[in-house]
Amino acid sequence: MISLNLSPSLNPGLTRPRQNPTRLSSLHSAADKPFNFKYPLGLPQIPSLQIRQSPFLSITKRSRSVATAASAANPDSEEEAAAAAATKKAKNLQLAIVFGLWYFQNIVFNIFNKKALNVFPYPWLLASFQLFAGSVWMLILWSFKLYPCPKISKPFIVALLGPALFHTIGHISACVSFSKVAVSFTHVIKSAEPVFSVIFSSFLGDTYPLAVWLSILPIVMGCSLAAVTEVSFNLGGLSGAMISNVGFVLRNIYSKRSLQSFKEIDGLNLYGCISILALVYLFPVAVFVEGGQWVQGYHKAIASVGKPSTFYIWVLLSGVFYHLYNQSSYQALDEISPLTFSVGNTMKRVVVIVSTVLVFRNPVRPLNALGSAIAIFGTFLYSQATAKKKKIVAGDDDDKKN
Template identity: 85%
Template sequence: MISLNLSPSLNPGLLHKTRTRQQPTRLSALLVTNPKPFNHRYPLGLSPIPNLQIRDAAAKPLLSLSNPESSSGFSKRPRSIAAVGSSDSNPDEKSDLGEAEKKEKKAKTLQLGIVFGLWYFQNIVFNIFNKKALNVFPYPWLLASFQLFAGSIWMLILWSFKLYPCPKISKPFIIALLGPALFHTIGHISACVSFSKVAVSFTHVIKSAEPVFSVIFSSLLGDSYPLAVWLSILPIVMGCSLAAVTEVSFNLGGLSGAMISNVGFVLRNIYSKRSLQSFKEIDGLNLYGCISILSLLYLFPVAIFVEGSHWVQGYHKAIASVGTPSTFYFWVLLSGVFYHLYNQSSYQALDEISPLTFSVGNTMKRVVVIVSTVLVFRNPVRPLNALGSAIAIFGTFLYSQATAKKKKIEVGGDKKN
């Protein structure tokens, strides 16, 4: 009789993610083979589903475990596999195991709450101080470059002091990363341009229309979506249109910037899914760090060309309007640091929860940011504008529900095949 217990630890930290797997205690004639360790989930559209196989000495497969909810091949909860017919059971051990699972579940829930809290808080801080800096220094190209610079320096510090494992960089990886980094640059600078011209709340309402572009571009590239997904994007389009027509601070440049940002980030996700599938050993945070560095190299030379001649004059005007240089420096520094931190927290949240829960959390985050910035900057909001914003955000919620059902159907079909 063979008894095999596997209890992987799937509780990654914020800055360092590790996986441990207990070795089987009674396995003399079995050989466990596992492919390269992957991260739980990848941002930018990557979602690998590796398999774990247990083979005997003659290399005959005895057991195959594959779970789309976890890239390690296991679900979030530890599983135990025991031989059929085992009669060894201790009530005390079962009771202790149940209490341990409850404590672990409570600890995980607490940690997830902290991660969500940090994610929301960091996003709010970024949006507030980013807008404060842009109000006195309306040069989004330089500010966007600094935000990428702050994230790049942060990742270099983590790698240099071995606070986070440094990725293995190869020439093929850099080549595959050039496209996603370019689209990330376009998405980031376009959003900053929009923030500089219109209210933060309006930009976020328009950016809630990103699923519309995702469905359209993916369909043009051959993906198919059920009717529920297409119907879910209708309230997004209607809500964004109503919000745009009734927006007090409406500006064509601000609207265009938010729309281009949606296109840029959608193309980044699609391109990443197609070009980076063979580099699954690079985890999400390292991938984002590499993209930030390449995006900085893309953006800063163009920023010098577009608005570099106005920076010195704009700096003196900003200092004069703020009163003290340290205050302006503080705003710019917070916008750069918290831009990277909120992205980092979002990846940590994605590692801990399902894509559907993440989508719902992201939708609620947008609501929190909109309400917070309206209260801080006291932007006038018309009733129809508020209604349009609510319809658009509700549409993104419906979209997340519909796409989650589509993924479940696809996974179920793969398992049957």
């Protein structure tokens, strides 16, 4: 006789026998094995016929096993995703706070700096006090160990002499410009800084793609249109803003060349050291240039303001917030890419221009506003073009390493 071993699940027509629970597990474990027809001795040898389990059942079992594994892994993956989302949200919030402080501090500095210069038109003393306030701030941070003090060496001081000198030139020239023209006009002219950067860097051997050169054309056109149509135009104010551009560009170029071997000093400490050395440069010259007029100018300022405390607050706020906005800019640069920083700096200039126009109610002609917009848009194009150049250079360096 032929013995047939079949599972009841594969033959619904058979009567299902009663089974105890202990046998159910063995049946399920045998479900994956093939079922054979067996022939007794004496019958012709026929290849064994195998009936395999239904593919539907195997797929169902695989699906269940995958679902079980996924459900077991879901808690960890969900926790990791939630933690990553929380970290990203906290980082974005921190960056937004840094940007907000950077913009707010810059606006406060420009407003109270201009208020002080309107009643006390001696930018050399005011610029010296701003560097003094920043120097005292850094000395407090270092003395009370609120921020790690950098390791000062003789080679570092020698390398710092050039950048500090150009920083001094850039800062005092900007203050002179602020004292003679509207704050908005000074910032429009200072948006031409990329033009000087490209020209000076090209003289020193750097090469730029065509897109960078084309991006500086709207900057030149916009600044020229804004200067021609400026209501408060003053040659001294224009010259001061242009010299400030030259000073800061040379500071950046010289810093890259002389401070490459001092990468252990972060941006905030570097700026603090530059502020102290710039004060040493500036104050003796300030005494020589306008020191004899300070006493008389002080009495006139108090008389025009009415309360000495008001004048003191203006000067103090201009000094403190000058250092704070520079500190925030260095912190923002540490957290974001140079391209994002350049775009943020461009937008910051727009915010400052609009804020000072609203506060001081400076008359703005339509052509002047158009020129300012063109110049600022040119700085945005420049930041985009230079970012692409840096990516290309970085890619070439990686290819060389590989």
